[in-house]
Amino acid sequence: MITPTTSVAIVNVSADGSVALYCGTIDMGQGSDTTMAQMVGEVLNVPAESVRVVQRDTDVTPYDMGTLGSRSLFHMGHAVRRAAEDAREKLKALAREVGEPEGSNIPIPALFVKKYGMQAGNVIGTGIYKPDYIPPAPDTGLSANITAFWMISGTGAEVEVDTETGHVRLLKLVSVLDIGTPINPKIVETQISGAAIMQLGFTMFEKMHIDGGQVTNASLADYKIPGFHDVPLTMENLCVDTYQSNGPFGAKGVGEVATFGVSPAIANAIDDACGVRLTELPLNPEAVLRAIRAKQGKPLGNE
Amino acid sequence: MTTTEAKVGAQVGHQVGRSLPRLESRDKVTGRAEYVHTMRLPGMLHAKLFRSTVAHGRIKSIDTSAAKNFPGVAHVVTIADIRKVIPDPYYGPAFHDQPILADGKVRFVGEPVAAVLAADPHVAEEAVQLITAEYEELPAVFDEVEALTANTYIHDELKPAGTFADLKHLKGVRNTNVALDYRLRRGDVDKAFASAAHVFEHEFKTQKVLHLSFEPHATIADYKDSGVTLYTASQGPSFVRTEIARLLGWPENKVRVKVPYLGSGYGSKLYIKLEALALALSMISRRPVKIALTFEELFYQITRHPTTFRIKSGIDKNGRIIARKCEVLWNGGAYADIGPRVTQKSGLTASGPYDIENVSIDSYALYTNVTPSGALRGFGVPQLVWAYESHTDMIARALNIDPIEFRRKNLLREGRPHATGTVMKDAPSTRYWTSSPSGSMRSRSTAAPASSAAAAASVSASRR
Numbered sequence: 001m002i003t004p005t006t007s008v009a010i011v012n013v014s015a016d017g018s019v020a021l022y023c024g025t026i027d028m029g030q031g032s033d034t035t036m037a038q039m040v041g042e043v044l045n046v047p048a049e050s051v052r053v054v055q056r057d058t059d060v061t062p063y064d065m066g067t068l069g070s071r072s073l074f075h076m077g078h079a080v081r082r083a084a085e086d087a088r089e090k091l092k093a094l095a096r097e098v099g100e101p102e103g104s105n106i107p108i109p110a111l112f113v114k115k116y117g118m119q120a121g122n123v124i125g126t127g128i129y130k131p132d133y134i135p136p137a138p139d140t141g142l143s144a145n146i147t148a149f150w151m152i153s154g155t156g157a158e159v160e161v162d163t164e165t166g167h168v169r170l171l172k173l174v175s176v177l178d179i180g181t182p183i184n185p186k187i188v189e190t191q192i193s194g195a196a197i198m199q200l201g202f203t204m205f206e207k208m209h210i211d212g213g214q215v216t217n218a219s220l221a222d223y224k225i226p227g228f229h230d231v232p233l234t235m236e237n238l239c240v241d242t243y244q245s246n247g248p249f250g251a252k253g254v255g256e257v258a259t260f261g262v263s264p265a266i267a268n269a270i271d272d273a274c275g276v277r278l279t280e281l282p283l284n285p286e287a288v289l290r291a292i293r294a295k296q297g298k299p300l301g302n303e
Numbered sequence: 304m305t306t307t308e309a310k311v312g313a314q315v316g317h318q319v320g321r322s323l324p325r326l327e328s329r330d331k332v333t334g335r336a337e338y339v340h341t342m343r344l345p346g347m348l349h350a351k352l353f354r355s356t357v358a359h360g361r362i363k364s365i366d367t368s369a370a371k372n373f374p375g376v377a378h379v380v381t382i383a384d385i386r387k388v389i390p391d392p393y394y395g396p397a398f399h400d401q402p403i404l405a406d407g408k409v410r411f412v413g414e415p416v417a418a419v420l421a422a423d424p425h426v427a428e429e430a431v432q433l434i435t436a437e438y439e440e441l442p443a444v445f446d447e448v449e450a451l452t453a454n455t456y457i458h459d460e461l462k463p464a465g466t467f468a469d470l471k472h473l474k475g476v477r478n479t480n481v482a483l484d485y486r487l488r489r490g491d492v493d494k495a496f497a498s499a500a501h502v503f504e505h506e507f508k509t510q511k512v513l514h515l516s517f518e519p520h521a522t523i524a525d526y527k528d529s530g531v532t533l534y535t536a537s538q539g540p541s542f543v544r545t546e547i548a549r550l551l552g553w554p555e556n557k558v559r560v561k562v563p564y565l566g567s568g569y570g571s572k573l574y575i576k577l578e579a580l581a582l583a584l585s586m587i588s589r590r591p592v593k594i595a596l597t598f599e600e601l602f603y604q605i606t607r608h609p610t611t612f613r614i615k616s617g618i619d620k621n622g623r624i625i626a627r628k629c630e631v632l633w634n635g636g637a638y639a640d641i642g643p644r645v646t647q648k649s650g651l652t653a654s655g656p657y658d659i660e661n662v663s664i665d666s667y668a669l670y671t672n673v674t675p676s677g678a679l680r681g682f683g684v685p686q687l688v689w690a691y692e693s694h695t696d697m698i699a700r701a702l703n704i705d706p707i708e709f710r711r712k713n714l715l716r717e718g719r720p721h722a723t724g725t726v727m728k729d730a731p732s733t734r735y736w737t738s739s740p741s742g743s744m745r746s747r748s749t750a751a752p753a754s755s756a757a758a759a760a761s762v763s764a765s766r767r
Contacts, residue, residue, distance in 0.1 A: 026538050027327065028565035028572075034325045041318030048318045049326065055337075056562040058544045058555075066539030068573050069648075069682050136723065138469065141487030141651060141664065146725040151684075152656065178731040186322035198569070199685055201512075208511040208602065213358025213412045213443055213672055218602035225515055240731045249319045256681045263685065264692030268706065277697060280508040281689060 004133035004148075005071060008062035009079040011040055011087040013123040015116070017108035019044060019087075020052040023080055024064030025072040027053075030255055031187040032072055036080050038183055039248060043084035062126075070151060070253025073183065075129055077248035082127025090123045131246075149244060149252045152178040155196070155261030157232075159269040166289025168204070168270060170232035173262070180244030180252040188254050192237035195258035201226040203263040205284050327564065337563035339521040339536045344591040347523065348377055349424035350584050352594075353417040353434040354603060355409035358445070358672040359457070360438035362407055362416070369433035370419055375426035378588050379434070380418045382406045388586040389550050389579075396542065396574035397470060398482065398639040399462045401675075403579045409438065410457055410637035411672050413603025418580065420588055424595075443672040447634035448611050450480040450669040457637055457670035470643060482635060482668040483643035485650040489722055490661030492617075495626030499617030503698050506613045507690035511634070513606040514679055518566020520604055521595040524581035530557040531585070535578055538568045546575045547582055570678030571605050574641055607679035608645060609634040612653070612690035617661075622704050624713045626661040629653040631687065635668050636675035643668045645676075649683030654722045655691040657713045662722040 010022040021040050027033040033053040041048035054060060064076060091108065098114040100106050106114075112121050131148035158172035175196050182188040205224050209216045217223045237258070243250035263281060271277050276291035293300050330336040353370075367379040378384075382404045385392050392403040405416045417434055421427035442455045450457075460477045463470035470483060496502055522535040531551070537543050540560040548555045565572065577594045584592040596604060610633055617626035631653055635642035650666025699709035715721055717730040 024541055026540070026562055026565055026568070028538065028568040031325045033327060034323055037326060038318040038321060038323060041315070045315050046318075047315055048321065048323055053326065056540055056560075058540050058558070058560040061540075063541045064539075066542055066573055067568070068538060068570060068678060135468070136485075136487070136647075136651065139486075140489070141485060142489065142724040144724055144726075146651060146721070146723040149729070150656075150727070152731060180729075181320075183319050184321065184323055187325070195680060198680060202509075202607075202685070206510075206512045208513065208606065208674075210445060210511065210673060213445060214356075215412065215602045215674070218413075218599050220515070220598050223515075223602075242729065242731050245729055251319075256684070259681045259685045260688040261692060263689040264696065267689075267693050268696040271696070271700070277693075279505060279693065281510050 004131050005065035005075060006128065006130040007064045007076040007079040009076060009083040009127045010062055011044075011080070011083040011125040013044070013087050013091065013108065015109060015112035015119045015121050018050065018052065019046055020054055021080065022054045022061045023076055024056055024061045025076045026056060026067040028067065030191060031184065032067070035073060035183045035187060036076065039077060039080050040084045042249065043081060043088055070255045070257060073251055073253045074149060074247055075131070077183075077251065078129035079127040081248045082129065083125045084127070085125070086127060087123050087125025090125060094123065148246065151253065151257045153257045153260050155265040157262075157265040157269040159266060159273055161270055161273045161288065163274055163292050166285035166287070166292060168266070168283060168285070168288055170200070170266070172234040172236070173200070173232040174236040174238070175258045175261075176238045176240060177254065177257050178240050178242050179254040179257060180242055180247045181250035182239060183249060183251050188239060189237050191254045192258040193235055195256060196235065196237070196262055197226050197231060199259035199262035200230065203266055203281060203283055204230065205282050207282050331564070338518055338566055339523060339534050339563060340518050340566065340595055342523060342534055342563075344523060344525060347591040347593055348420040348422055348588055349427050350418045350420050350581070350592055350594045351424065351427035351431045352415045352600070353419070353431045353436070355405060355412055355414040355416050355438075357409060357438045357440050358412050359441040359443035359455070360409050361441065362405060362409060363437040363439055365417055365434065365436045367417060367434050370430040373426070373430040373433060375421050375423055376419055376430045377422065378420040379430070380404070380420065380584060380587055381416070384587055385583045389583055392550070392579070392583065393462070394546055394550060394575050394579045395464060395639055396641050397464055397467060397643045399464050400458055401638040403583050411603070411674055413674060414637065415580065418584055420584060420592060444480065445671055445673055447609060447632040447669045447671060450634070450671045451632060451667060453480065456480060457672060469647065480670040482639045482670055483646050485647040485664070485666040487651055487662060487664035487722060489663075489724070492626045492628050492661045492663040495661040496615070496617045499625055500620040501618040501702065502615065503618070503694070503701065504613070504615040505694050505697060506611065507693060508612075509610045509686045509689060511606050511609045511673065512679070513601060514569040514571035515598070515601060516565075516567040516569060516571055519596040519598060519601050520572060520577050521593070522577040522581040523591055523593040524578070524585040525591040526582060526585035526589070530559065531582060532559040532561065533578055533581065534561050534563075536565050536572055537562050537576070537578070538565070538570070538572045539574060542574050543578050547578060550579055550582065569680045570682070573678055576604065603674050605640060605677045606636065606674050608642065608676040608683060608686065610686040612687065614690055614694045616694065616698060618698060618702065622702065622709060622712055624657055624659050627654045627657075627659050629664045631664070631666045633666070633668050633683070634671050634673070634676060636671055636673045638675040639668065639670070640675045640677040642676055645678060645683040649687055651723050652684060653687050653691065655695065656715050658715045658719050659713070659722060664722070
């Protein structure tokens with residue numbers, strides 16, 4: 001469902017030269033409105049801040065499969081790029097039509113006035129993107145083209161284990177990602193730290209306790225998520241210098257990528273620190289202490 | 304430069320590559336950004352839900368009389384009322400297996416059984432407390448390993464949505480909890496294991512966790528005969544429109560889905576969640592209806608799959624992984640949601656980012672009697688990486704090979720085929736593997752007497 005999926009975008013240039021983007025990607029805090037506006041700005045030579053990203057409304061915004069799977073920057077990014085390029089070509093055609101010489105620097109509002117005699121009209125560019133894909137063969141699961149891009153990351157963890165209590169202190173967490181060339185480096189950085197900290201909660205303590213089918217900790221008082229004191233003393237969020245050859249402006253998605261390695265990196269570090277191997281999440285103090293005591297030949301009871 | 308000065312051929316400098324602050328940040332920090340959770344429509348009713356207290360059971364009776372008579376209550380709704388407006392009230396992205404309200408059976412604790420509508424949400428909440436239900440309890444299955452072989456079945460028959468070609472063969476299948484089995488076969492793993500110098504086998508588990516978006520799920524439906532408008536905290540308005548149009552038997556152009564900003568989603572607000580119920584309640588009441596979950600109710604909406612992952616690797620005398628066998632069981636809960644996609648799309652990455660000639664993967668989506676599981680930031684990949692990167696590290700340590708060196712030796716490189724046969728392109732240079740960004744990746748100890756410190760790394764690659 002994630003590949004191959006479809007995104008459609010519309011770029012609308014008004015007669016005053018202002019630009020609106022219609023795209024179905026949902027900005028839920030990941031900053032997609034900003035990065036999409038940057039791509040429009042890059043193509044149309046306008047500041048990204050001046051691009052209006054229209055609120056999502058299926059009566060107005062065209063189809064998008066969904067904001068998921070780190071797909072938006074790649075799939076919708078291509079659709080947005082194409083829509084902006086389409087608008088740019090139409091503006092150039094308009095300039096030729098009204099008799100402007102090739103390479104003319106005529107302001108966009110003047111172009112519309114030349115065409116329509118007043119501030120009137122629109123130039124509308126559209127873009128559609130769906131990557132190539134070969135579905136896996138039913139019997140073997142094999143495919144020569146299973147994905148448009150891979151999400152690649154590495155995580156390093158440095159921990160301190162209190163062998164008397166099982167408490168694990170995270171001294172350092174390093175996330176290194178290949179996300180192609182970032183469209184907005186600051187947003188990429190916060191996406192990396194956000195993803196890593198979220199997965200840190202799933203690694204160290206988050207767990208729905210279920211007893212006979214009944215969730216016994218269904219509240220934020222009893223189900224702990226990471227707080228400031230759970231964030232590692234040092235966090236490094238890094239991207240390698242790469243260019244995604246089939247991505248928009250060399251970029252690809254980032255939202256999920258920093259989650260992947262967090263859990264095993266910490267478990268591997270705990271093993272390295274005190275020689276115990278945990279094979280079940282979360283790596284809470286009880287689990288760590290039980291493993292340490294079992295290794296010492298002094299296993300804890302079940303009470 | 305202002306917008307109106309923009310020129311067709313002018314240069315304002317590169318926009319891509321700027322660390323531009325988020326365009327909506329001022330609206331958000333000043334409390335002016337729009338969210339469904341704080342939205343109101345004139346004449347709107349609030350819905351509160353009466354939920355199942357048993358994990359698996361037949362509904363013998365539901366008594367809504369006291370709630371109906373409670374002052375201020377507009378409607379109390381069960382599946383019988385919903386069938387009058389939506390004759391086939393089942394929805395879902397992969398399987399049409401989820402009833403808008405419990406239909407004859409309940410399949411997990413917390414499943415919505417009845418809804419109370421009132422202008423005042425507190426009135427609706429209080430009236431919910433007056434509803435009672437009697438159940439004939441059935442044996443329940445909670446664990447994914449148990450679900451694979453149990454003869455307790457969560458659903459009488461499988462109902463694939465028809466959206467996906469690889470689910471069609473499951474239509475009408477009975478006596479199973481397996482909603483999808485994905486398999487990958489490359490080379491000959493058994494032969495390779497027989498020739499391996501070392502064979503390692505481990506089992507890993509992950510627990511049930513959830514998204515906990517700061518804005519819980521919220522939907523307003525405003526139904527009119529001329530068309531319906533949904534205001535919903537959704538990550539996929541196009542899908543919502545398609546599914547609502549299907550439930551109504553309407554063309555998509557009569558369904559309008561509006562989505563303002565979301566207080567995060569992480570996969571919890573994908574496909575269709577509260578939208579079908581909000582629609583049905585608005586059809587019944589002929590008024591706009593809002594459903595907004597509490598934080599407590601999120602534990603009964605959607606979660607991440609717990610997993611059991613059995614992984615086995617064969618290593619040759621040079622430290623090369625020559626075979627890997629993966630069996631992954633995904634605990635999907637009572638309704639499939641997007642679980643079968645997680646099972647397939649992540650399943651095919653289960654052998655990790657390594658160059659292995661012989662690979663076998665079996666990945667099973669399983670129904671159980673707990674809150675449904677869906678997509679959560681990684682679409683299943685974090686559960687897999689947890690297992691294969693722990694396993695890889697354990698092998699390196701057992702063979703006395705530096706864990707980083709072991710990974711470098713086996714990593715999938717540019718131009719080499721992944722387990723699926725797809726050739727690796729745009730691989731980052733392995734020069735990044737020579738040292739960590741902060742220096743040595745090797746472990747070090749601290750002076751603290753009752754503690755020690757260590758560093759470790761893991762790598763992963765996922766497909767999108």
